[in-house]
Amino acid sequence: MSLERTAEGASGSATLTVDELSARVGMTVRTLRFYAGRGLIPPPVRRGRVGYYGPEHIARLDLVRELQAHGFTLSAIEGYLERIPADATPQDIALHRTLLTPWMRDLPETLDRKALVRRTGRDLTDDDIEMLVALGVVEPTPDDDVFQVATAHLSLGVELLDLELPVEAALAAGRIFTEHGRAIAEELTEVFRKTVWPHFRDGGSTPEHLQQLIERFKPVTIQGLVLAYERAVGETQRDTIRRTSNRPKR
Structure with a gap:
């Protein structure tokens, strides 16, 4: 047509x-x-x-x-x-x-290095910046010392700086979260398109009502992911303990 x-x-x-x-x-x-x-x-x-x-x-x-x-x-x-x-x-x-409603609480904010230092309340070394980039909290721009900053997650990034994790570990964790996070997002989007959307559309819901539904759906989804992750970590720990205890003694 x-x-x-x-x-x-x-x-x-x-x-x-x-x-x-x-x-x-x-x-x-x-x-x-x-x-x-x-x-x-x-x-x-x-x-x-x-x-x-x-x-x-x-x-x-x-x-x-x-x-x-x-x-x-x-x-x-x-x-x-x-x-x-x-x-x-x-x-x-x-x-x-x-x-298309953004799922991030706040859109990224453009900050130069001085503003980023003021926002974090601490001096930031090049290694600190590299770690914040690895964590996905800070993203470089073509302009030197100007960054796109996920300000809603900046305090968490600073807390992780205090742990003094190896940047390689942060990069590896970031790749894991990105890969599996994208897969989860794609599958949940399909569920929404094929099941949730037709249900409310056929019921005569307005776009405004669906907007409210999505806003309420966000925290529920995030909590569901956290709960699933916590359970998975617990199961992994128990499996590790069982495998260790079953190893033959030397």
Whole structure:
């Protein structure tokens, strides 16, 4: 199904001229026409010589802006939108935006080295910075001594500095968490898309309600991961003790 057919089917709700759409979404007319030319939004509904836009155009433009805020390139945005059915309702498109809600408590903050020292309340050696980078709390930028900092986790990073762990251990642990964390995230996302989302969508839930659900789902998921990790560590310790006790004595 083409985007053009979607626009035709929504003719009754298309009431905005391109200038009105521009004011509504905060984008220039030139940008809107560029996006339309790239197929990011359906063509306007024509009534005579005037084209009109409706809720489906607004929903897709809001999604484009959300994807841009997450750092997606225009090509990546095009690929993402291609996977959304052309006959998707504005509500369905809004649900895609909801699923893009950041899960980190705070977005990374850009700090230079002096500001980072002030924030941590301690002098930071090059080794300290290397450790914070290994822990994933600090990320270097192309500018010297300027970093992207996960400020919500900075105090934890400082506590780990006091443990004086080998940086190799932090890097190895980081690789483990990244690898398994990504696998968990992908599998949970599939559960949400295939089970949770259809359940609430078919029940007539609004995007706002689903947003609230995700916000409540975050801490529950994190606590579930912590509980599973604690149990796994306990089981691993018991297995280690059993293997050690069963070894033949020399």
